[in-house]
Amino acid sequence: MLKDITIGQYFPGNSIIHRLDPRFKLVITLLFIIMLFSGGNAVCLGIGAVYTAAVLLLSGIPLKMYWKSVKPLLPFLIITACLNLMFVRSGEVLWEWKALKITDAGLNISLFMIIRIVLLIMGSSVLTYTTSPITLTDAIERLLSPLKKLKFPVHELAMMMSIALRFIPTLIEETDKIMSAQKARGAEIDSGSFGQRAKNLAAILVPLFVSAFRRADELATAMECRCYHGGKGRTRLRQMKAAPRDYIALFITIIFLAAVIAAGRMF
Amino acid sequence: MAILETQELTYTYSVGTPFEKTAVDHVSLSIEEGEMIGVIGHTGSGKSTLIQHFNGLLTPSSGKVILDGRDIWADKKKIRDVRFKVGLVFQYPEYQIFEETVYRDIAFGPKNMGLSDTEIKRRVLETANDIGLPEELLERSPFELSGGQKRRVAIAGVMAMEPRVLILDEPAAGLDPAGRELIFSHIRAYHRRTGNTTLIVSHSMEDVASFADRILVMNQGKVFCFDETEKVFARAEEITKIGLDVPQITKVFLELKRRGFDFGKEVYTVDSAKELILRRLSERKGL
Numbered sequence: 194m195l196k197d198i199t200i201g202q203y204f205p206g207n208s209i210i211h212r213l214d215p216r217f218k219l220v221i222t223l224l225f226i227i228m229l230f231s232g233g234n235a236v237c238l239g240i241g242a243v244y245t246a247a248v249l250l251l252s253g254i255p256l257k258m259y260w261k262s263v264k265p266l267l268p269f270l271i272i273t274a275c276l277n278l279m280f281v282r283s284g285e286v287l288w289e290w291k292a293l294k295i296t297d298a299g300l301n302i303s304l305f306m307i308i309r310i311v312l313l314i315m316g317s318s319v320l321t322y323t324t325s326p327i328t329l330t331d332a333i334e335r336l337l338s339p340l341k342k343l344k345f346p347v348h349e350l351a352m353m354m355s356i357a358l359r360f361i362p363t364l365i366e367e368t369d370k371i372m373s374a375q376k377a378r379g380a381e382i383d384s385g386s387f388g389q390r391a392k393n394l395a396a397i398l399v400p401l402f403v404s405a406f407r408r409a410d411e412l413a414t415a416m417e418c419r420c421y422h423g424g425k426g427r428t429r430l431r432q433m434k435a436a437p438r439d440y441i442a443l444f445i446t447i448i449f450l451a452a453v454i455a456a457g458r459m460f
Numbered sequence: 461m462a463i464l465e466t467q468e469l470t471y472t473y474s475v476g477t478p479f480e481k482t483a484v485d486h487v488s489l490s491i492e493e494g495e496m497i498g499v500i501g502h503t504g505s506g507k508s509t510l511i512q513h514f515n516g517l518l519t520p521s522s523g524k525v526i527l528d529g530r531d532i533w534a535d536k537k538k539i540r541d542v543r544f545k546v547g548l549v550f551q552y553p554e555y556q557i558f559e560e561t562v563y564r565d566i567a568f569g570p571k572n573m574g575l576s577d578t579e580i581k582r583r584v585l586e587t588a589n590d591i592g593l594p595e596e597l598l599e600r601s602p603f604e605l606s607g608g609q610k611r612r613v614a615i616a617g618v619m620a621m622e623p624r625v626l627i628l629d630e631p632a633a634g635l636d637p638a639g640r641e642l643i644f645s646h647i648r649a650y651h652r653r654t655g656n657t658t659l660i661v662s663h664s665m666e667d668v669a670s671f672a673d674r675i676l677v678m679n680q681g682k683v684f685c686f687d688e689t690e691k692v693f694a695r696a697e698e699i700t701k702i703g704l705d706v707p708q709i710t711k712v713f714l715e716l717k718r719r720g721f722d723f724g725k726e727v728y729t730v731d732s733a734k735e736l737i738l739r740r741l742s743e744r745k746g747l
Binding site: 204258373377 | 477555573
């Protein structure tokens, strides 16, 4: 059950997208989001869709995985689309039944919204699927480093993020184990009445918290043993170096963004 | 009659993702009532996945698990009854402790079974005695105990359910030699008292060689061999080849055999080794 969570999941690989500099990937993702929301007509959305499809195919990750990232949000999307459909009153009426009116403007808005959100989720999944969480936080630290001059604790923030991300799978695994152990003792977790399940929650949460604190304590000791003392003067094993392909990828994205903006003005 | 049986049991993790892996591969075996069985295999051999099928924590991808002549998945609603019949103690079970007192933690399983308070009390006191926990510890918080004591509390928590099949996954992992011996002797005592079926999972032969009736060796998700202890050790050399260690005393005797001292028998406990050597020596004197 818990294993189905795909948020922050990373699929190791060696595609061109995997090899891009994570800093560029972050910026490109940001530009991509702007691209999706800057044009309001079908041509703009079409360009965005072509861009998304190209990146998805280049990433070399089974398309099924992208579908998995969209699936949990589908019910919400459909409900909001239906609401849009019914409550947008402007534009020409296409179909009418008693108080219910569907207009072409409403149809447009709901269709555009669905396509946009689906593209957005799929496109940004590329970032987390192809970049390991650790390099991602590294990239965030590097991109935010100018803020250090303003005494903003960039390194500490990034370190906390990497630790949190690093321990998500560990804690999921731990929860799974504790749940199995308590189920083996007859605790009702997946089944049974609501009251029973709530009572049995303690049997999972108490050991989980105990072990989380123990882990935190051990990690702190381990970091101190290795002389960790914050970000000052710390050097890195893996230096991030931008390659020509990174600039090319950024350039292509900017062209697409420009095309979308232009299309938005023209049509 | 066999109490526990598997037929072509197969389990695949993460189907349809790049992480897909078959952990248990067409395993068919049968365990008799009252047996003491050692399950051996190194990390990733599928032994932990296999035992989680025995009490229905994992659903087989294909194949069957049969308990007492009934397919455990025949009626999904009755899976909890299976868990009361097949008790499973996980690795490092002390991390599942959560109650305020030792007594209440041991009573958690029996309480879930819906037993009466007097029956629960009898079981808690009896298993605490079996596992060597003094009665004055029962009202203490389990979090104040030592590591070895916590481990015993957790094991008692499953034993108190009086399962017909008791499975322990590496019950002595991370304990010092004296602690290991203590845990194993308590498990043996419980096995003798109740006459239940016991499976002890371990990556080390040394632990189970001296008291298991039969040994199941797992390798890469498959049954490498499942036979009486003596017959398994007759294949000691093959076993070392798949990366498992045989008891030190067996290694000594393999080396002796290589150098021309064949005792004609597989040796896996120090006691039997002593006996064999003494006998051989007295035979020589007789000559």
